[in-house]
Structures are given as C-alpha cells and as structure tokens.
Amino acid sequence: MTSIxxxxxxxxxxxxxxxxxxxxxxxxxxxxxxxxxxxxxxSSSELGEPRKLMEQGRIDEAIAQLEKIQSQNPAAKGxxxxxxxxxxxxxxxxxxxxxxxxxxxxDPKNEEAVQLLGMSYFAGGHPDQAIPLLEKVQGWIGRANVxxxxxxxxxYIQTRNYDQARHSFAKMFDVPPESAAAYLFTAxxxxxxxxxxxxxxYALKAVALDPKLPLVHFLLGExxxxxxxxxxxxxxxxxxxxxxxxHAPTYYKLADAYSRVEKYDEAQRLLQRSIRLDATSxxxxxxxxxxxxxxxxxxxxxxxxxxxATMEPNNPTTHHLLGQAYRxxxxxxxxxxxxxxxxxxxxxxxSP
Numbered sequence: 080m081t082s083i084x085x086x087x088x089x090x091x092x093x094x095x096x097x098x099x100x101x102x103x104x105x106x107x108x109x110x111x112x113x114x115x116x117x118x119x120x121x122s123s124s125e126l127g128e129p130r131k132l133m134e135q136g137r138i139d140e141a142i143a144q145l146e147k148i149q150s151q152n153p154a155a156k157g158x159x160x161x162x163x164x165x166x167x168x169x170x171x172x173x174x175x176x177x178x179x180x181x182x183x184x185x186d187p188k189n190e191e192a193v194q195l196l197g198m199s200y201f202a203g204g205h206p207d208q209a210i211p212l213l214e215k216v217q218g219w220i221g222r223a224n225v226x227x228x229x230x231x232x233x234x235y236i237q238t239r240n241y242d243q244a245r246h247s248f249a250k251m252f253d254v255p256p257e258s259a260a261a262y263l264f265t266a267x268x269x270x271x272x273x274x275x276x277x278x279x280x281y282a283l284k285a286v287a288l289d290p291k292l293p294l295v296h297f298l299l300g301e302x303x304x305x306x307x308x309x310x311x312x313x314x315x316x317x318x319x320x321x322x323x324x325x326h327a328p329t330y331y332k333l334a335d336a337y338s339r340v341e342k343y344d345e346a347q348r349l350l351q352r353s354i355r356l357d358a359t360s361x362x363x364x365x366x367x368x369x370x371x372x373x374x375x376x377x378x379x380x381x382x383x384x385x386x387x388a389t390m391e392p393n394n395p396t397t398h399h400l401l402g403q404a405y406r407x408x409x410x411x412x413x414x415x416x417x418x419x420x421x422x423x424x425x426x427x428x429x430s431p
Contacts (some may be wrong), residue, residue, distance in 0.1 A: 125152075126161055138169045159185065160192050167195055172203030190216065198230070206234035232265075236272055241265065241281070259289035263298065270302055278302060293323045297332070304336055312336045327357035331366055338370050346370045361390040365397055372404045380404045395424035 125148055132141035142165045149158055163178035179196040183189060197212030213231045232247035245265040249256040252264055262285035269278035279302055285295045300315035316333035323329060330353035337346040347370050353363040368384035371377075384401045391397065402417035 126157060129161060133165055133168060138165055141165050163195060167199055172199045175199040176203065201230060201234055206237040210234050232268060236269060236274060241277055259285040259292045262288065263292060263295050266298055270298065275302060291322055297329055300332060309336055309340050325356060327353045331363040335366055343370050343374050361387040361394065365400065368400050372400065372407065377404050377408045393424055395421040398424065
C-alpha cells in the first residue's frame, strides 16, 4: 500500500525478502539440477502426493503424510528435504532447520537443501548462520538470480558487514563495487532497514564520487525528512530537481517538506507539477488534500482525497484526512464514517 511516510521497519524488510525467496522455493519444486532429478527422492512415488499438497498450499496435510511415511520408513531418501521444505513453507523455521540440516548433510551438493537451509536461518533471524550457506549458493546459481544477492546483502547488513553488503548489491545491479551507484544502492537498502547513520555515510560517499548521480540527493532528502531535518531535506530535494527535473516523486516529496514548515502555497504548486508529470500515484493527491485542508479549502481537499481513495481504497491515511476535512466542513456524519473506516483499516494493518 502506498504511504506518505518513509519509514520501513526491519521486520517488514525481512518479510519482503522472505516472500521473494519463497517464490523461488516454489520454482525449486519443479525439475531442477540434474543430480537432484536422478536421486531416488525425486522419483519416489510415495513423496508425490505430499508434494502435490504443498503445491496446493495444504501444508499441514502434506506434513501429516510425510510424518506417516517417516514412521513407516525413517530412512527414506529425500524425506528430510521434503519435511524441511514443508516446515519452511509453514514458517516453522526451527523445525525446517532441523530437517534441512540433515538433508544437506546427506547430500552436500543438493542446491535446494543448502539454499533452503540458508533461507530458514535468515527468515528465523539468524543471518550469521545464513551467510556461509547463501555464499555457497552464489557459486551455483550464477549471476541471473538478483533475489539471492538481495538476501545475502541483507544478511551482511544485519551482521554489520556493510562493505560486503555493498559488494553483494553491486552484483545484484551489475555495477562496479567501488562505483557511486553501488554506494547509492547500499544506502537505499540501509535506509530501508533503518540503519540511518550508515545510510547517510554511504549516500554522502556516492555524492562525493558522482555529485550528479540521479536519485542520490532524493535519498538524502528522504533521510533528512525522516529525521525531521527539514531545511536539509528541502535543499537535497531541490538539488535532485536541478539534476532530475522530470522526476515526479521529488516534486511531491519536496511539497511534503514544504507543508511541514507550513509553506502551503509552495507545496500546492509542486504537487500540481507532480500530478501533471504522473497521475498514477495516489500520494500527491493525498498530500494535496492535506495541504488544501490546511489552507481551509475544504471542498477541494475532499475532491482530491476522494480521488486518492478511488485509486487506493484501503489507505487509512486517506480516510483519516477525509474525516478531518468533513469535520472542518461541519459534516459530522461523513466525518465519523471516514474516521471509523480509517481506524478499521489501521487495525487490520496492525493485526498479524
């Protein structure tokens, strides 16, 4: 969901990374490396039904069948890998680690087992144990898989090995590790995971290497805005526009900064420019509604916010601002309905 806030929590970043690699797990269930295809595990008919259940998302049923097979034939080839995969998909990472450790010990060259074991350690909050396994995977899967570089780089960040993270992200984006772009990409990932001081250092290093690099001043502006350092944020966004004058998000980020220092006319003008450049994002319409409400132009604020709501119906910020605008207009019933809707959406967002 689009938001006008820039903070992304560490847990959300890890969840996103986990989801990316979970998609790869599904791919791994398809015919894979030659040595895996030739193993008895992949040809065993008794494992076929549990695999089918996993593909259908019926994980608990798959586990029940696999445990039944285990009770009848504990030494069945490939059983540990199947159980580890099932528990990984269930997000029961301690059990996944237990089975996948056995599977990788049984066949150290099994790419799927090693990769899933590394991912289980990562998703379970143990990046230090994930790193050697994911490093090993890099040599097998080649340069094509950018998600693997992202996960490994994230693990390096979590273990404070920022230079190694930069090398991993450089490979991910196919740029030299000492380039300004590599520092910019790493700064973005650091900011996403709330390593703000290090993110600032890396962004400033990118500026030093290439002062005209697009989006580096944009990132610094976001960082300074998050830190409520508005004069610095405004200066950075202005520098970005000087280098990148057709970048619609810079206009609405700068407008947001101006609105926070109560320069509403300047903010409105910038939001109009952002919308003319790109009318597909709800964010400038939300911000426009906020600015117009502050200026006392309530009917126009409602029009802008209602348009944002049609674009993104489940954004609680939009409904909250609509409630405020209706309240200012004296429309108590509409205000209460919108504020109630905003609270419902926030509760839904916060629920596990």
